[in-house]
Amino acid sequence: MIRPIPMLLAGLFISASCAAAPATPSDDLALQHAKALLARVPLVDGHNDLPYIIREHPKYHGDVAGYDLRQHTDGETDIARLKAGGVSAQFWSVYVDGALKSGWARTQLEQIELTKRMIARYPDSFMLATTSADIMKAKRAGKVASFLGMEGGHVIENSLGALRAYYDMGVRYMTLTHNVTLDWADAAADEHRHGGLTPFGREVVREMNRLGMLVDLAHVSTDVMQQALDVSEAPVIFSHTGARALAPIERNVPDEVLKRMPANGGVVMVYYVPEFLNKQALAWSDELKKRTPKGASPADKKAIYEAYLKEAGPLPRVTVTDVADHIEHIARIAGKDHVGIGADYCGGNDPEGLKDVSTYPVLFAELIKRGWNDADLAKLAGGNLIRAFAKAEQVAARLQKERQPSLATVELATTR
Structure with a gap:
């Protein structure tokens, strides 16, 4: 039975709103307040590339036992630090490089x-999750609800049957594109x-709605954003993105x-990618891209980067305040019911702090100092997602009663 959505979150918001943030707390008080809040309410992160890091690591090459998350890893993510950060649920990105010439589906299956x-290696810390209710279930058990999110629709290889198979394997969102334009988006x-x-492409969105797979619009063109919103009967997400008004990149x-x-x-989940968070860092990054030819070898890229670093200096400073600025802009335009966190850890550099x-x-301490109350912080942390x-899930339950799986193809894109 599907419970009414307000009942799912009513207790969360009531408990979160009991302690109002001080008007002008000190840094220490704000941090203590933030930690106490995240101990009570679920924190859901929309995107972490750790599985790709494990796959590509020059020492481990996909060896999940060797890349031991019980130890302090050489990356940004391990179990102790997830607990210290208050993470209750994580969408692990099962990313496949769209630049691969072949083997997208095979690589996706491997990821x-x-x-x-x-996830299975750490049963005391992780719980494989497939439903929204699993988030609170995992939090009550002291575990991280672990979801699978596919980053790029190239992996369905123009097949709605493949899309359905991925859903059956546990995938709960798909970013319609990564950085490569597809035959349909x-x-x-x-x-x-x-x-x-x-x-x-519109039929892909409809079929995702029917399945209950979240439509993720991070990485897509503006036209795709608009048209997906026209088509989708369910809330969409942006699993890791920012506000274009503050950093003008598509x-x-x-x-x-x-x-x-x-x-x-829907929910717009804000990332921590420095190059996309302020105009100075974006301009620095754009110039480096202009100097790096497509198809450049890793060695050539390194040489170009080192030469650019000597000429232009390091990436301009990006801090936690830049991330908070994006959150506040999105909250101001879309509303505080429609913003979340999708840090994109293990995906690149991180802001100071x-x-x-x-x-x-x-x-969260930064936002507390800016006057955010606990009810709105609880929505940002995980309530909105x-x-x-x-x-x-409710939309999917209805649509599955109304229509059969789509037999549309990229050559004949009609519902049959």
Whole structure:
């Protein structure tokens, strides 16, 4: 039985609102307040690339036992630091490089299998999760609800049957594109060939709605964002993104899309990627990209980077305040019911103050100092994502009664 969404979160928000934040707390008081809050309410992060790091690590090459999360790892994520950060649920990105010439589906299967082995290896700390209700279940058990999120629709290889198979394996969101434009959807970072979604692309969104798989619009073109919102009957998410008004790159969400979030019910989850968080860092990164030819070898990229570093200096300073600025902008335009956290740890550099998964309380302390109350912080931490996810599950239950699995193909994109 699907419980009404307000009942799922009522206790969470009532308990969270009992302690109001001080008007001007000190840094220490704000951090203590943040840690206490995250001990009570679920913190859900929308994107962490740890499985890809384990796969590509030059020492471990996919050996989840060798890359021991019970120890302090050489990356940004391990069990002790997840607990210190108050993480209750994590969408682990099962990322496959869209630049691969072949083997997308095979590699995706391998990444799903690797991630499930990683989760199963730590039963005292991780719980494989597939439903919105699993988040609170895991928190009560003192575990991290561990979801699978596919980053890039190239892995379905134009097959709705493959999409359904991935759902059956436990995947609960799919980013429609990564950085490569597909046969059916334009990526923000690649050529825009379709003006957004093709008819088959729209059918992908409809089938994801029918399954209960969250439609993730991180990485897609603005036209895809708008058209997916036109099509989707369920809340969408942006698993890791920012506000374009503060850092003008198409990868970030423009205000005209943010304004549509209340009607859709979706959640825009803010990342910690320095290059995409302020204009100075974005300009520095853009210039480096211009100097790096497509197809450059790793050695050439390193040489270009080192030469650029000598000429231009390091990446301009990006701090926790930049992340908080993006959260506040999105909250101001879309509303505080439509913003969340998708840090993108293990995906690159991090802002000052947010060096690893132990530091989520630092961000919440910054927002406490800015006057955010506990009820709104609880929504940001996880309440908004839980609500959107539960609504997507409700939509799926209805749609599965109304229509059969779609037999549309990329060549003949009609519902049959």
